[in-house]
Amino acid sequence: MSFLERVTACQQWDPADYRPFVVAGQAVGRIDEGFASLLADHAPTFAVSDRAVELDPALGDFESRSAAVAAVLEKLREAGEVPGWRDEPYPVVRTWGDPPLLQVERASVPRFGVRGFGVHLNGIVEGSGSESPEDLEMWVGRRALTKPTGPGKLDHIAAGGQPHGIGIQENMIKECEEEAAIPRALAERLQPVGIVSYRCARAEGLRDDVLFCFDLALPSDFEPRNTDGEVDAFYRWPITEVMRVIRETEDFKFNCALVVIDFLVRRGIMQPDDPEYSAILQGLRLST
Amino acid sequence: MSFLERVTACQQWDPADYRPFVVAGQAVGRIDEGFASLLADHAPTFAVSDRAVELDPALGDFESRSAAVAAVLEKLREAGEVPGWRDEPYPVVRTWGDPPLLQVERASVPRFGVRGFGVHLNGIVEGSGSESPEDLEMWVGRRALTKPTGPGKLDHIAAGGQPHGIGIQENMIKECEEEAAIPRALAERLQPVGIVSYRCARAEGLRDDVLFCFDLALPSDFEPRNTDGEVDAFYRWPITEVMRVIRETEDFKFNCALVVIDFLVRRGIMQPDDPEYSAILQGLRLST
Numbered sequence: 221m222s223f224l225e226r227v228t229a230c231q232q233w234d235p236a237d238y239r240p241f242v243v244a245g246q247a248v249g250r251i252d253e254g255f256a257s258l259l260a261d262h263a264p265t266f267a268v269s270d271r272a273v274e275l276d277p278a279l280g281d282f283e284s285r286s287a288a289v290a291a292v293l294e295k296l297r298e299a300g301e302v303p304g305w306r307d308e309p310y311p312v313v314r315t316w317g318d319p320p321l322l323q324v325e326r327a328s329v330p331r332f333g334v335r336g337f338g339v340h341l342n343g344i345v346e347g348s349g350s351e352s353p354e355d356l357e358m359w360v361g362r363r364a365l366t367k368p369t370g371p372g373k374l375d376h377i378a379a380g381g382q383p384h385g386i387g388i389q390e391n392m393i394k395e396c397e398e399e400a401a402i403p404r405a406l407a408e409r410l411q412p413v414g415i416v417s418y419r420c421a422r423a424e425g426l427r428d429d430v431l432f433c434f435d436l437a438l439p440s441d442f443e444p445r446n447t448d449g450e451v452d453a454f455y456r457w458p459i460t461e462v463m464r465v466i467r468e469t470e471d472f473k474f475n476c477a478l479v480v481i482d483f484l485v486r487r488g489i490m491q492p493d494d495p496e497y498s499a500i501l502q503g504l505r506l507s508t
Numbered sequence: 509m510s511f512l513e514r515v516t517a518c519q520q521w522d523p524a525d526y527r528p529f530v531v532a533g534q535a536v537g538r539i540d541e542g543f544a545s546l547l548a549d550h551a552p553t554f555a556v557s558d559r560a561v562e563l564d565p566a567l568g569d570f571e572s573r574s575a576a577v578a579a580v581l582e583k584l585r586e587a588g589e590v591p592g593w594r595d596e597p598y599p600v601v602r603t604w605g606d607p608p609l610l611q612v613e614r615a616s617v618p619r620f621g622v623r624g625f626g627v628h629l630n631g632i633v634e635g636s637g638s639e640s641p642e643d644l645e646m647w648v649g650r651r652a653l654t655k656p657t658g659p660g661k662l663d664h665i666a667a668g669g670q671p672h673g674i675g676i677q678e679n680m681i682k683e684c685e686e687e688a689a690i691p692r693a694l695a696e697r698l699q700p701v702g703i704v705s706y707r708c709a710r711a712e713g714l715r716d717d718v719l720f721c722f723d724l725a726l727p728s729d730f731e732p733r734n735t736d737g738e739v740d741a742f743y744r745w746p747i748t749e750v751m752r753v754i755r756e757t758e759d760f761k762f763n764c765a766l767v768v769i770d771f772l773v774r775r776g777i778m779q780p781d782d783p784e785y786s787a788i789l790q791g792l793r794l795s796t
Contacts, residue, residue: 317783388780411776415789432780486774488699492676492720495605501703505793 223484224496226466226477227503230418233426241332242274243285243321248312250333250426258301262292275322285322293325302327304368304424310336311384316430323384327368330425336381338431339392340479341410343377343400343444345456346437353489356459358480359444361399361451363473369424373473374465377444377454378402388412388432396436399451400444410436413486416478417506433479459489478504509755511772512784514765515791518706521714529620530562531573531609536600538621538714546589550580563610573610581613590615592656592712598624599672604718611672615656618713624669626719627680628767629698631665631688631732633744634725641777644747646768647732649687649739651761657712661761662753665732665742666690676700676720684724687739688732698724701774704766705794721767747777766792 221229239256241249251259251273260268265288267274279285286309296302304327311320312334329336347355359377363370380395382388389412396407413435419428444454457465463484466477482504484490490497509517527544529537539547539561548556553576555562567573574597584590592615599608600622617624635643647665651658668683670676677700684695701723707716732742745753751772754765770792772778778785 316780316786412773412778412780413776414773415780415786417790430786485700485702488701490700492604492700492703498604498703498718502705502793505790 221467222496223467223481223490224500224503227418227481227500230420230474230478231503231506233419233421237421238333238426239270240272241334242272243312244275244277246314246321247272248314248321248334250428251331252333252426255331255425258296259292262295265289265292282320282322286324289322289324293328297325302331306368308381308383310381316382316388320384326381326383327424330422330427333426333428336427336429337388338379338381338429338475339388339395340376340379340416340431340433340476341392341396342413342433342435342479342483343402343438344435344459345440345442353459353487356487356489357456358459358462358483359400359438360455360457360462361444361446362453362455364450364452367450370473372452373476374471375451375473375476376479379476382432389434392432392434398448399446400454401447402436402438402442402444406438406442407436410434414482416475416482416504418475418478418503419506420474422474427475429475431475431479433482435483459484463489510784511755511769511778512788512791514754515706515769515788518708518762518766519791519794521707521709525709526621526714527558528560529622530560531600532563532565534602534609535560536602536609536622538716539619540621540714543619543713546584547580550583553577553580570608570610574612577610577612581616585613590619594656596669596671598669604670604676608672614669614671615712618710618715621714621716624715624717625676626667626669626717626763627676627683627722628664628667628704628719628764629680629684629722629724630701630767630771631690631724631726632747633728633730641747641775644775644777645744646747646750646771647688647726648743648745648750649732649734650741650743652738652740655738658761660740661764662759663739663761663764664767667764670720677722680720680722686736687734688742689735690724690726690730690732694726694730695724698722702770704763704770704792706763706766706791707794708762710762715763717763719763719767721770723771747772751777 238250240247241251259266306326308326309323310326313320343359345357361375363375365371378395378399393407396402417430526538528535529539547554594614596614597611598614601608631647633645649663651663653659666683666687681695684690705718
């Protein structure tokens with residue numbers, strides 16, 4: 221699969237399959253037929269019509285909305301309708317930094333089709349000052365088989381969801397410590413480098429994600445070590461091998477491929493005269 | 509003006525002011541009332557209706573379309589209706605790399621509202637291995653007062669439009685030589701780093717541009733020198749001074765500010781916890 225095909229694979233969804241999820245007069249998500257019919261049993265918290273799913277407008281603030289939705293989700297969870305429950309509250313917000321309208325359990329984020337936010341780190345080992353891609357290596361992790369999404373898939377050395385109540389950069393540093401035992405003093409050298417965004421229909425629902433991306437140059441003698449049970453193994457590969465695996469296999473978690481492609485663009489490993497360059501770049505950052 | 513305001517200033521246009529410019533069944537541009545009424549006098553090359561301006565579908569290939577449009581533009585030029593004539597043919601194409609449907613004189617690109625392509629170089633001088641923004645400098649050029657667009661404005665050390673028939677990277681290297689006398693061997697070290705895109709109404713028409721961006725680390729003792737008369741002066745400023753001038757003045761050419769903001773993002777000088785971060789990133793790359 222070409223890099224462009226990897227990118228467009230993350231933009232596959234059919235607007236006709238969803239109705240807007242409306243909170244306080246704002247469309248903040250997209251809900252499919254199946255989840256809408258489950259929510260229809262939970263009036264007045266949810267008002268389900270053919271045109272929209274609306275959260276009870278009488279719920280006037282963050283706390284009351286969050287509590288009412290949590291009560292419904294708890295019942296759906298008991299009925300086995302919210303697989304992969306994490307006990308992690310995620311903010312419902314279209315743009316990070318805006319005040320969230322409510323918070324919901326992480327596992328329900330793609331069911332409501334609300335925006336998810338994450339942090340991803342390109343952990344690299346740079347060669348002896350050469351600009352050649354052959355001298356550039358990237359650390360890759362294999363996700364534990366117990367992960368609710370993408371078990372056994374290849375991933376970044378450190379990555380995670382962005383929960384409510386912690387800064388983005390601080391969260392990335394925390395993931396570095398937990399997932400790869402990167403000491404804080406080293407992790408603090410990471411460089412924020414932008415975002416990648418996509419919207420696609422997946423088994424877990426509609427993923428409408430913004431990933432904050434970071435690069436960190438690791439010393440040649442650093443060896444990552446997982447401390448939270450979420451990573452089974454780490455590999456240090458030449459970037460050319462990472463590129464081959466993305467092109468030729470389905471081994472990488474779908475969204476990690478995008479973050480790596482963004483890295484290849486920023487590092488000049490992809491060339492603007494490549495006829496797919498513009499389409500790849502546009503596809504890496506979906507407009508709202 | 510905040511960085512976000514600089515970005516959104518480049519996304520200001522009203523779809524109601526334009527009708528599609530249709531070539532071979534494809535909407536490839538947007539034409540305003542004034543230009544449409546000029547083209548209406550040139551049937552059958554242009555068929556102007558309230559809903560669209562269509563190029564004569566009997567013109568079946570690149571050559572015949574380009575020749576027919578050139579003949580009309582020549583008459584409009586004689587009537588003073590195409591200011592800033594350059595004698596530079598530009599390809600009409602939505603995505604760079606696709607076969608162009610025709611080519612048109614550069615000065616008419618914003619009148620037809622077809623996509624324009626350009627190359628911009630961030631010419632930087634890196635400090636003594638420090639990651640601090642204070643140790644990073646950027647070369648800035650002041651555009652000659654004779655330039656048809658943005659005379660006297662601040663610009664990159666080298667930048668230019670992307671004409672038909674030359675590779676993007678080769679064009680950037682050529683601009684380095686012409687605008688700043690950067691020797692080819694040095695210019696060839698430039699690194700492609702992505703694109704910035706925007707669509708906005710300007711005095712010259714609708715700018716719907718994709719800029720290919722490059723970074724080049726210049727030696728501390730390098731001094732640019734203009735050779736084509738398009739640059740009046742060069743300045744080497746700390747990046748913090750470049751940032752201040754973008755925020756506090758209107759001195760930079762509108763689109764150069766975007767390329768610099770993209771640079772600040774990629775270099776980690778902008779922080780993801782900045783509440784405007786996501787909106788700036790989305791705004792730097794307009795979806796088609």
